[in-house]
Amino acid sequence: MAIDIPTRTDQLPTSATRFIGKAVNRIEDPALVSGTVEFIDNLSLPGMLHCAILRSPHPHARITGIDVSAALALPGVEAVLTGEDVERWCDPCFTAPEGWGNYCLAVGKVRFVGEPVVAVAATSRYIAEDALELVQVEYDLLDPVCNPDEAMAPGAPLVFENRATNVIQSRTYTWGEVDRVFAEADRIVSRQFRWNRVGANPTETFGCICQWDLADNSLTCRGAYQTPRFMGIGRAASLRLPANKVKIISHAQGGGFGGKGGPRGTDIAALLSRKTDGRPVKYIEDRMEYLLAGGGQSWDRYYDAAIALKADGTVTGFKVRLVDDQGAGAEGYGTISAAKPLAAFTGNYRIEAAFYDLTLVATNRAPTYPYRGYGPPPHNLVLESLMDVAARELALDPAELRRRNYIGPEQFPYTVPSGNEYDSGNYAGVLDRVLELADYKSLRQSQAKARTEGRLVGIGVVSTVEPGVFDWNAYATVGVPGVGVPEGVKVGIDVFGGVTVAVGFNLQGQGQFTVAAQVVADYLGVEMNTVKVTTASTDVALPHFGQGGSRLGVAVTGAILGACEKLRGIFCRVVAHVMQTDPEQIELLNGRLQMKGAPAHGMSIAEVAGLMLSRSDLLPPGVEPCPEASFVWVSPNRNLPDDQGRCRSYLTAAAATHVVQVEIDRDTGQVAILGYYIVDDCGTRLNPASVEGQLQGGVAQGVGAALYEEYVYDAQCQPLVSTFVDYLVPSIHEVPMTVKDHLVTPSPIAPLGAKGCGEGAIHTTPAALLCAINDALAPLGLECRETPASPRRLWQLLHDKA
Amino acid sequence: MSNRKTIRLTVNGRHYEREVEARLTLADFIRHELHLGGTHVGCEHGICGACTILIDGSSARACLTLAVQADGANITTVEGLRNRETGQLHPIQQAFVDAHGLQCGFCTPGFIMTTLELLGENPDPTDEEIKEALGGNLCRCTGYQSILDSVRLAASRINTATAA
Amino acid sequence: MKPAAFEYHAPTTLAEAVGLLARLEDEGCDAKILAGGQSLMPMLAMRVARPDALVDLGRVPGLAGIRLHDGHIAIGAMASKRAAELSELVRDKQPLFHAATRLVGHQQIRNRGSVGGSFAHADPASEYPAVALVLDMEMVATGPDGERVIPAAEFFVTYMTTALEPGEILTELRMPVLPARAGWAIREVSRRSGDLALAGVALTLRLDAGRCTDVRIAAFGVGATAIRLTAAEDALNGAAPSADRFARAGAIAAASLAEPMSCIHATADYRRHLVRTLLERSLADAAARAG
Numbered sequence A: 001m002a003i004d005i006p007t008r009t010d011q012l013p014t015s016a017t018r019f020i021g022k023a024v025n026r027i028e029d030p031a032l033v034s035g036t037v038e039f040i041d042n043l044s045l046p047g048m049l050h051c052a053i054l055r056s057p058h059p060h061a062r063i064t065g066i067d068v069s070a071a072l073a074l075p076g077v078e079a080v081l082t083g084e085d086v087e088r089w090c091d092p093c094f095t096a097p098e099g100w101g102n103y104c105l106a107v108g109k110v111r112f113v114g115e116p117v118v119a120v121a122a123t124s125r126y127i128a129e130d131a132l133e134l135v136q137v138e139y140d141l142l143d144p145v146c147n148p149d150e151a152m153a154p155g156a157p158l159v160f161e162n163r164a165t166n167v168i169q170s171r172t173y174t175w176g177e178v179d180r181v182f183a184e185a186d187r188i189v190s191r192q193f194r195w196n197r198v199g200a201n202p203t204e205t206f207g208c209i210c211q212w213d214l215a216d217n218s219l220t221c222r223g224a225y226q227t228p229r230f231m232g233i234g235r236a237a238s239l240r241l242p243a244n245k246v247k248i249i250s251h252a253q254g255g256g257f258g259g260k261g262g263p264r265g266t267d268i269a270a271l272l273s274r275k276t277d278g279r280p281v282k283y284i285e286d287r288m289e290y291l292l293a294g295g296g297q298s299w300d301r302y303y304d305a306a307i308a309l310k311a312d313g314t315v316t317g318f319k320v321r322l323v324d325d326q327g328a329g330a331e332g333y334g335t336i337s338a339a340k341p342l343a344a345f346t347g348n349y350r351i352e353a354a355f356y357d358l359t360l361v362a363t364n365r366a367p368t369y370p371y372r373g374y375g376p377p378p379h380n381l382v383l384e385s386l387m388d389v390a391a392r393e394l395a396l397d398p399a400e401l402r403r404r405n406y407i408g409p410e411q412f413p414y415t416v417p418s419g420n421e422y423d424s425g426n427y428a429g430v431l432d433r434v435l436e437l438a439d440y441k442s443l444r445q446s447q448a449k450a451r452t453e454g455r456l457v458g459i460g461v462v463s464t465v466e467p468g469v470f471d472w473n474a475y476a477t478v479g480v481p482g483v484g485v486p487e488g489v490k491v492g493i494d495v496f497g498g499v500t501v502a503v504g505f506n507l508q509g510q511g512q513f514t515v516a517a518q519v520v521a522d523y524l525g526v527e528m529n530t531v532k533v534t535t536a537s538t539d540v541a542l543p544h545f546g547q548g549g550s551r552l553g554v555a556v557t558g559a560i561l562g563a564c565e566k567l568r569g570i571f572c573r574v575v576a577h578v579m580q581t582d583p584e585q586i587e588l589l590n591g592r593l594q595m596k597g598a599p600a601h602g603m604s605i606a607e608v609a610g611l612m613l614s615r616s617d618l619l620p621p622g623v624e625p626c627p628e629a630s631f632v633w634v635s636p637n638r639n640l641p642d643d644q645g646r647c648r649s650y651l652t653a654a655a656a657t658h659v660v661q662v663e664i665d666r667d668t669g670q671v672a673i674l675g676y677y678i679v680d681d682c683g684t685r686l687n688p689a690s691v692e693g694q695l696q697g698g699v700a701q702g703v704g705a706a707l708y709e710e711y712v713y714d715a716q717c718q719p720l721v722s723t724f725v726d727y728l729v730p731s732i733h734e735v736p737m738t739v740k741d742h743l744v745t746p747s748p749i750a751p752l753g754a755k756g757c758g759e760g761a762i763h764t765t766p767a768a769l770l771c772a773i774n775d776a777l778a779p780l781g782l783e784c785r786e787t788p789a790s791p792r793r794l795w796q797l798l799h800d801k802a
Numbered sequence B: 001m002s003n004r005k006t007i008r009l010t011v012n013g014r015h016y017e018r019e020v021e022a023r024l025t026l027a028d029f030i031r032h033e034l035h036l037g038g039t040h041v042g043c044e045h046g047i048c049g050a051c052t053i054l055i056d057g058s059s060a061r062a063c064l065t066l067a068v069q070a071d072g073a074n075i076t077t078v079e080g081l082r083n084r085e086t087g088q089l090h091p092i093q094q095a096f097v098d099a100h101g102l103q104c105g106f107c108t109p110g111f112i113m114t115t116l117e118l119l120g121e122n123p124d125p126t127d128e129e130i131k132e133a134l135g136g137n138l139c140r141c142t143g144y145q146s147i148l149d150s151v152r153l154a155a156s157r158i159n160t161a162t163a164a
Numbered sequence C: 001m002k003p004a005a006f007e008y009h010a011p012t013t014l015a016e017a018v019g020l021l022a023r024l025e026d027e028g029c030d031a032k033i034l035a036g037g038q039s040l041m042p043m044l045a046m047r048v049a050r051p052d053a054l055v056d057l058g059r060v061p062g063l064a065g066i067r068l069h070d071g072h073i074a075i076g077a078m079a080s081k082r083a084a085e086l087s088e089l090v091r092d093k094q095p096l097f098h099a100a101t102r103l104v105g106h107q108q109i110r111n112r113g114s115v116g117g118s119f120a121h122a123d124p125a126s127e128y129p130a131v132a133l134v135l136d137m138e139m140v141a142t143g144p145d146g147e148r149v150i151p152a153a154e155f156f157v158t159y160m161t162t163a164l165e166p167g168e169i170l171t172e173l174r175m176p177v178l179p180a181r182a183g184w185a186i187r188e189v190s191r192r193s194g195d196l197a198l199a200g201v202a203l204t205l206r207l208d209a210g211r212c213t214d215v216r217i218a219a220f221g222v223g224a225t226a227i228r229l230t231a232a233e234d235a236l237n238g239a240a241p242s243a244d245r246f247a248r249a250g251a252i253a254a255a256s257l258a259e260p261m262s263c264i265h266a267t268a269d270y271r272r273h274l275v276r277t278l279l280e281r282s283l284a285d286a287a288a289r290a291g
């Protein structure tokens, strides 16, 4: 029987929602503020050993000898793992596209600085690190390829010698009549941009405890796992185990935002456990390891892009050539980052034709991984910067140019040239609201006045679409197979009426446990504090994915609604049987199963559950004594892409417009953010406080990417950023306190009308800041086209001019 | 002299005597010897502030202190704030819950301990003073706005409570 | 990121500490002094410092006083930066030193980090060495042969290197009280608030009958150690304060810098320009403060 998932809150079996849509306190918070949540490093198991990893100091070298004898002789050291073991026991990790993966520990050669070479298990981390100092590794240095130009030069050294090239993928996409619209354009605006590498840097690094059961030949991994099932499948493949022999127990995580060094760290700890007769081995990635080689470095990009316009400012075409430095292979799925922009290639605009020329290149930098937004933030920066250049050339206000090109509210569902279908939106409404909120006119007036004083004040008005609720089909073009990302939950009611929701993921910060409790409490008419949300390990969990792709809040809502609908069906049958009537005569309302038209006759949810569990004699035939239901939600109506990558991929399209005013200090190059205003529209706001939190957190990361953060490599491919002294995560002083408002244009197709919004402002903030900076520089005829727009860069620009 | 030493100290009102290796950091000691896991470690080199605790009433980075340096000290960690009897949260903790001052919560103990020191010294801080005090704690999730709100809320509640 | 093993000593008198250091040196043991640990601990954790032994001054009494003595302010090397920040004496009598202290890191760092530790550590990006040059501070070192006083101009030798001999302990810092009606200023540019400076300038001056006198300027964050900007001082002494003059002094200072450091956050040219800008702005601050 098909289950209909409510897309509106008024379809819920309650006269008024009590929790959904309210800024309720999060159920995860009391334990978090008390310091009692079991992050992985808080856990110790009996007999546990500690792992430390020796990493390559060279970007590219052949390993000619490893001597671990002194390390093994150190008291407290129980095992040492080298490439020899790994080659015997493992396969390189799988990648998309296939065949660009490394082993968890270098076999034969190293491909980037920080690549694991030797690992030690010892009775303490201190001793394990002592042992690393006793390991001797001999290297034969190879020439590195440090950037795409070098990597694509004829005769360049090969990062993967079994491939004849360093180009992982090179292809074009043509959507619509691009050549014609560019030929017929009244104006073409083109620019090049350089987006330097940034990264996730959650406050907690990766950690795990792995235990190999030698009798059963199975593996149990506890750790900071964001996508447990996916991780389990990957480990099974690389460790040559059947997938059902790998059990992942996900612990709460201190942030994720994409990657931590999970896959390699897990494999290494697992193999050390195997080498020590099954003792549990803990590996805690430290911050320097994270910065050198942990997952999360992202978006190392060279753009060359153009838009075509009509004289009235109508944008008709958008061309992007992207060369993306993936680093040493595709182990981190950085490739997906370049494919994801297809989901919203042309942003908020009615652009009829587009073209994407994409080249993914392997170099001897660290491999790239996902980072919040997973690709579109730089893409949006390119499109929005071009819009601003066009506005300047046409002497149009940038807000006005955008307005002229927006997809109209009546045009939804709207299929963008790159194939995805936007569900709903009101972009002009968002713009109007934010211009009002910011008092845009007076911002422009204060800018004009500042300019007469010689001050460099600029304003950015930037609109973006956030594709929400990802689907695998979005990444098919880089080799990810499949349609449909499942998210499964089980909702059960115990004999006393307590509700338990079992999910496949654990806490990471976005508040999905609270969303789960809100939805289930409103549906079943119970109090939120009677709801327990718990994480199932992968051996028993339903198919699931977990956090990622601005998806989980919506997906878990859908899954819970599905499970609740099933429960309602069962309960109606039970109650009907007891009342000797038809199930159709029974309805669920405000937590009671009652007779339609005679609400006094009925039972509470708790009573029904109690009855089911204790009076099997009263159950109708065919109903099990089980007041539980599970449901695996998947985005409805997704399809396979065509040869140009076009498909319905991301389910929802949230939108936002940011207005920011900045001032550049001419002499120091520092950027001060004078005011920051946001209006967003992500449909139904399940928990407005959580939505705002996601937004503001995205602003902080956007500020980091636009102004502060950068993984710098020197000309020999040595990373120059390996500590938080140099990787500049913004502090409370650097992040603006934003003024926010929102519109609500519900999704007509997503559960309760909510749109994915977890990635939030990182889509918009970097573009908004760069546009504001360039607006400030405009009177000087200067443009900054590289991120981060650090003081040194801006000063250089200003100085070269002077 | 050897590289081990016996230390005596008070943590959250309890006395401990332990023999420790001289190189053991206070963060590792608190977390792994005393099993107080609320003091988190985000960088181990003094930048993130996740490990902030109070040593003799003053905020300090537990990762930049050796356990042996804490011999004789009186230490407060986040576990020391809740009412032991009732389990009731400290007003600062409650304010972080109520004002949504956390997401993943990994940085939160550090922010709470810094706030404890701030409000002890300055019960009615301005926004600028709050920012100044919290400048040494990094949060990757919240963008700080709700943290600022939480500290304001905590201050106003504590002030109302003491005025009453 | 865990420190390598070391022996740990916690002497309880200065004499014991001095004796211990001498003995360890005789034994060929690489001993390091531990003060607040705010610079040493990260180096230990990264194992870029691998001493055989640490001598912790934390239990040596009498090294943390802040007092007025013979017309100058004497700060014990082990006084915390927070103590200096909270000291009314420092705030009222030596506001430049006070302002510099408030620029150091964050409160958690200032609570633990000693004043002396920053001088001994001699990080070129630290505010203190520049302030020491401007104020002509004196460092008191105690070694096996007793006390000696080292003027700031001789104390900072080069990158993270001071005139302290192995076995010598920095015990006290002395600085004059700011003369009445003197102006002072300190400014820096750092990437984030609280970070070590990319460049900074500290200075004092007096205005005498509408002319600048006793101008003393030093820059930090630009060279291997803090640098006195004497050419700029010369250009100002005797001159009437004016925006033009200050701009000229900035330009002269920038030109006088031989080869500023370069790093990922700031090139040499950028640093040079920062010194120019910061000096110009600081001179205006100081002139405004001068009575």
Ligand SMILES: Cc1cc2nc3c(=O)[nH]c(=O)nc-3n(C[C@H](O)[C@H](O)[C@H](O)COP(=O)(O)OP(=O)(O)OC[C@H]3O[C@@H](n4cnc5c(N)ncnc54)[C@H](O)[C@@H]3O)c2cc1C
Pocket (backbone or CB within 6 Å): B045, B046, B047, C032, C033, C034, C035, C036, C037, C038, C039, C040, C041, C057, C077, C078, C103, C104, C105, C106, C109, C112, C113, C114, C115, C116, C117, C118, C120, C121, C123, C125, C126, C127, C128, C164, C168, C169, C170, C171, C194, C195, C196, C197
């Ligand atoms: C996040 C952060 C931000 C910071 N920001 C700044 C900043 O903006 N400006 C700034 O100046 N500093 C900054 N610092 C450094 C900080 O000020 C340190 O406290 C200071 O440099 C060292 O003082 P300490 O007492 O901690 O010394 P320690 O770390 O214990 O010692 C430092 C060095 O000095 C030696 N030493 C210490 N005391 C003596 C003594 N009495 N005699 C002889 N040798 C001695 C030690 O052997 C060691 O080599 C920052 C540190 C951190 C972690």
Ligand code: FES
Pocket (backbone or CB within 6 Å): B040, B041, B042, B043, B044, B045, B046, B047, B048, B049, B050, B051, B052, B061, B062, B063, B064
């Ligand atoms: S862990 Fe101590 S400051 Fe980051």
Ligand code: FES
Pocket (backbone or CB within 6 Å): A203, A254, A255, A509, B101, B102, B103, B104, B105, B106, B107, B108, B138, B139, B140, B141, B142
């Ligand atoms: S809440 Fe996650 S780091 Fe602050």
